[in-house]
Amino acid sequence: MTLNPEAFSLSVSAPSLSELAGENVDERPVSRQRKIIHVDADCFFAAIEMRDDPKLRDRPMAVGGDPSRRGVISTCNYEAREFGVHSAMASAYAKSLCPELIIVPHRTEKYREASQIMRDIFFDYTDLVEPLSLDEAFLDVSECEKHQGSATLIAQEIRQRIEAALSITVSAGVGPNKFIAKVASDWQKPDGLTVVTPAQVDTFTAQLPIKRVYGVGKVTAEKMHRVGVKTCGDLRRYSIFELSELFGSFGPRLHSLCRGQDERLVKPSRRRKSLSVEHTYEQDLPSLVACLDKLPELFLQLKGRLERVDEDYRVVKAFAKVKFDDFASTTVERVGTQAQIKDYKKLLQEAFERGNRPVRLLGIGVRFVDLKEDEDFVQLDIFQDLRRLYPTGDPSHEDFIGPTRGQ
Ligand code: DCP
Ligand code: MG
DSSP: OOOOGGGGBOOTTSOHHHHHTSOOOSSSOOSSOOOEEEEEETTHHHHHHHHHOGGGTTSOEEEEOOGGGTOBEEEEOHHHHTTTOOTTSBHHHHHHHOTTOEEEOOOHHHHHHHHHHHHHHHTTTOSOEEEEETTEEEEEOTTOOGGGGOHHHHHHHHHHHHHHHHSOOEEEEEESSHHHHHHHHHHTOSSOEEEOOHHHHHHHHHTSBGGGSTTOOHHHHHHHHHTTOOBHHHHTTSOHHHHHHHHTTHHHHHHHHTTTOOOOOOOOOSOOSEEEEEEEEEEEEOSHHHHHHHHHHHHHHHHHHHTTSOTTEEEEEEEEEEEETTSOEEEEEEESOOOOHHHHHHHHHHHHHHHOSOEEEEEEEEEEEETTTOTTOOOOTTSOOHHHHOTTOOTTOTTOOOOSTTO
C-alpha cells in the first residue's frame, strides 16, 4: 500500500481548532483533545553553512570531519542525500559515494545561536516546549490562543518566522499527540507542513510502514516482516497479550502506537532564558536619533510579550542589540536594570556608538532567571523584582514592564 502525503497536506482554509478538537477516533474517554506540533529543521547544520556561504548551495555538501582523519559526516544537504550520503557515515566513504562532495567543518556556536532563536520563537506560542535536540522540539499548543487556536496556522507561522529570522527552512507536523506530530513533520521534508487531524489518525497510521514507529529498529521490523506485518494496520491484528509475548515491555506501547494513540505529555525540559523583540527596517536608520525614535514601539511590543510569561520568571538583565548596515552586530546588556525605557535608551546608545554607522536591525530584550528551575535563587540586590517595585501593577505607568501575568 502506498502512502499518500497529499492526503495529509496543509489545508489552511480549514480552521483546525474544530478539526483537532473534534472527532475522537478511538473509543477511549479522552478528557481533552491535545494539539501538538513537532518542528524539525531541514539538514540543520548544512543549512546554516549554506546560508552563510552561498558557494555551498545547489551542490552536494556536508558538515563533518576530515576524510583523511577518519572524520564522520554530521549531516549533509538534500543534494548529497541523493548520492546515499547520510549522518554518521564515514567522511571517506561519503566521498567515495559522491566524489564532488564538499565537506565543511562544524561551527557549533552558530548552530547553538540558531537553535536559541528557534526556541525563542516557540516560546511565543506556549511554555510547553520540549526540545529533543538543537533543531527539533515538541510544542503543546492546546492552550495557545493565537490564530483562534488553529495549530495548523500556528505551525505555518512558526515556519515562516524561522525562515525570516534564520534563512533556513524547518518542517513541521501537527497532530493530536507526539507520535503523530513527529511522523507528520517527517512526511513532507524538506520545507513541509503535514497536518493529521484526529479524524485522519486512523487512516494515517493504518498505512504507516512499521519502521516509522519510534523504537522499531531494523531487527524488530524484519521480525515483523517475516510474519507479514508491514504496516501499523497489519500490526493491529495482534492482541496486547500477543504483542507483549513477542516484544516484551514494548508490546503494550506498540499496541497503542499502531492505532495512533500516544498519551505522552510534552515535557518542557528547559524553560526560556530570555525574551526579546527585534525589527529589521526596510530602510537603514541613519543616526542614533533615528534609532531612539523607534524605541517606544519596540518597548511596547516587549511589554506585551512579558505580560504573557508566567510568574516564576524574574528579569535579571536588559539588553539591546544593533545590527549595522555592514551586518556587524553587537549586543549590550546590563544587570541591575529595571528594564525601563530609559535603561534601553542608554543601552541602545552604547550599542550604536560601537559601530556609529547606519543600522538595519534593532532589538531589545530581557534575560530571566526561572524560579521553577532555580530553587536556590536568591534575590540579589543588583536587580529588582518588578512586582515589588510596582505593587499596584499599574499598567498605565509608562515605564513599567509587567514581568508577570495577572499583575
Ligand atoms: N547530527 C549529528 N550527528 C548525527 C545526526 C545529527 O551531528 N548522527 C546533527 C547534524 C544535524 C542535526 O544534528 O544537522 C539535526 O539532526 P537531524 O536528525 O534533524 O538531521 P538534519 O536536520 O541534518 O536533517 P533532516 O532534514 O533530516 O532533519
Ligand atoms: Mg533536522
